[in-house]
Amino acid sequence: MTGNDSPIIRVTAEDLAEVENAAVSTPPVAQVDATSGARSYGNINSSFAETAPARSEERPSLLLQGWFYLGAAGLVGAISGWGICERGFIDSEKSHSWGNVWLLPMVTMMMLIAFALAESLVERSLKKAVKRLLVVIPLGIVCGFVFDGAANIIYEVGLSVIVAAGVRTTRNPAWWITRAFAWAVFGVAAGLIYGFVGKSSKKAKYGVIGGAVGAFLGGLAFDPIALVVDQGAQSRAFGLGLLGVAAGAAMGFVESALKDRWIYVSGGPLAGKQFILYKASTTIGSDQGSDIYLFKDPNIAPLHATIELRGTQATLHAQAPIFISGVPTQNRVLLSGDIIQIGRYVFKYNERHR
Numbered sequence: 001m002t003g004n005d006s007p008i009i010r011v012t013a014e015d016l017a018e019v020e021n022a023a024v025s026t027p028p029v030a031q032v033d034a035t036s037g038a039r040s041y042g043n044i045n046s047s048f049a050e051t052a053p054a055r056s057e058e059r060p061s062l063l064l065q066g067w068f069y070l071g072a073a074g075l076v077g078a079i080s081g082w083g084i085c086e087r088g089f090i091d092s093e094k095s096h097s098w099g100n101v102w103l104l105p106m107v108t109m110m111m112l113i114a115f116a117l118a119e120s121l122v123e124r125s126l127k128k129a130v131k132r133l134l135v136v137i138p139l140g141i142v143c144g145f146v147f148d149g150a151a152n153i154i155y156e157v158g159l160s161v162i163v164a165a166g167v168r169t170t171r172n173p174a175w176w177i178t179r180a181f182a183w184a185v186f187g188v189a190a191g192l193i194y195g196f197v198g199k200s201s202k203k204a205k206y207g208v209i210g211g212a213v214g215a216f217l218g219g220l221a222f223d224p225i226a227l228v229v230d231q232g233a234q235s236r237a238f239g240l241g242l243l244g245v246a247a248g249a250a251m252g253f254v255e256s257a258l259k260d261r262w263i264y265v266s267g268g269p270l271a272g273k274q275f276i277l278y279k280a281s282t283t284i285g286s287d288q289g290s291d292i293y294l295f296k297d298p299n300i301a302p303l304h305a306t307i308e309l310r311g312t313q314a315t316l317h318a319q320a321p322i323f324i325s326g327v328p329t330q331n332r333v334l335l336s337g338d339i340i341q342i343g344r345y346v347f348k349y350n351e352r353h354r
Contacts, residue, residue, distance in 0.1 A: 064273040067252030069118045074214075077114030078244025081107030082237050091232040095307065104151070105144030111244050112136040112193050116317035122273065124295050127288040132197050139193050149188040170223045180219035187215025187247045200278035206255040214250030218243030218341050229344045260352045261314055263307075267346030269296050277314060282307045284342065298345040307334070314349070316340070
């Protein structure tokens with residue numbers, strides 16, 4: 001090397017690859033305007049990276065499965081209703097007290113309150129909890145008594161039929177089946193109001209089916225449990241608790257089994273949760289009132305995107321940065337299997353094969 005010579009700089013293909021990877025590894029983030037202090041989520045036409053950063057799929061939580069948290073909520077609600085009324089309940093066919101009158105309506109209302117709180121807790125939205133409670137408490141009281149009257153009619157008619165056929169004891173399975181049909185009415189009430197609160201006739205239909213099936217099973221087991229326990233208060237606690245957990249779990253199972261379009265959260269704080277698309281327009285964002293509320297991520301706008309259902313198509317409209325299957329997207333008809341990334345959240349869109 002002479003005094004005028006300069007060292008030779010060699011650039012390898014690996015060096016170029018590292019530079020390219022660094023250029024696309026950072027997702028779009030919220031920027032704060034220095035003058036106004038307002039948060040900006042980027043321009044969806046220009047500020048997207050070419051590809052989405054890789055996100056690993058997280059292990060789903062059992063607590064976010066609908067059948068689990070609705071079943072647990074149904075159990076807590078039913079036992080709470082029993083606990084409130086049991087002190088005023090009289091074990092006699094000739095005498096009644098306020099506990100006898102309020103027992104099943106109270107159980108129905110407390111189950112509905114528990115369902116509303118469970119869904120809001122899973123979605124981490126206090127705003128939704130308040131709105132749901134304002135609906136389910138008055139509806140639960142009114143419908144509880146209305147459906148209690150209907151259940152009593154079904155039960156009395158059923159008893160007259162089986163007694164005429166020669167049934168004389170609660171040890172006969174015909175007696176159990178009669179009670180099961182009567183208790184199914186309370187499952188119908190719970191499912192109907194559950195769907196009404198969700199503002200979806202389809203959700204109400206699934207809720208009615210699941211609630212009726214679960215309550216029927218709870219009613220079917222009530223008399224056998226009473227025969228084993230042989231104590232009024234304990235048998236009512238076991239039987240009504242079973243009614244609650246069976247109705248809630250069945251609602252979750254039926255809703256999941258009959259869904260046709262849904263978003264499954266595979267990454268982020270809600271990993272394992274599925275959002276069934278019932279409404280014509282589903283909102284996604286950091287506002288607690290969003291249908292799909294995404295929290296703990298400053299990169300998510302209050303209204304980040306909407307999913308519109310028209311016929312057999314689901315179309316996503318982005319108001320802030322979104323990647324679908326790794327590609328930045330503004331408007332897109334979703335296909336089953338599409339991977340949607342919004343900030344730290346990863347979703348999978350699914351359709352039932354028709």
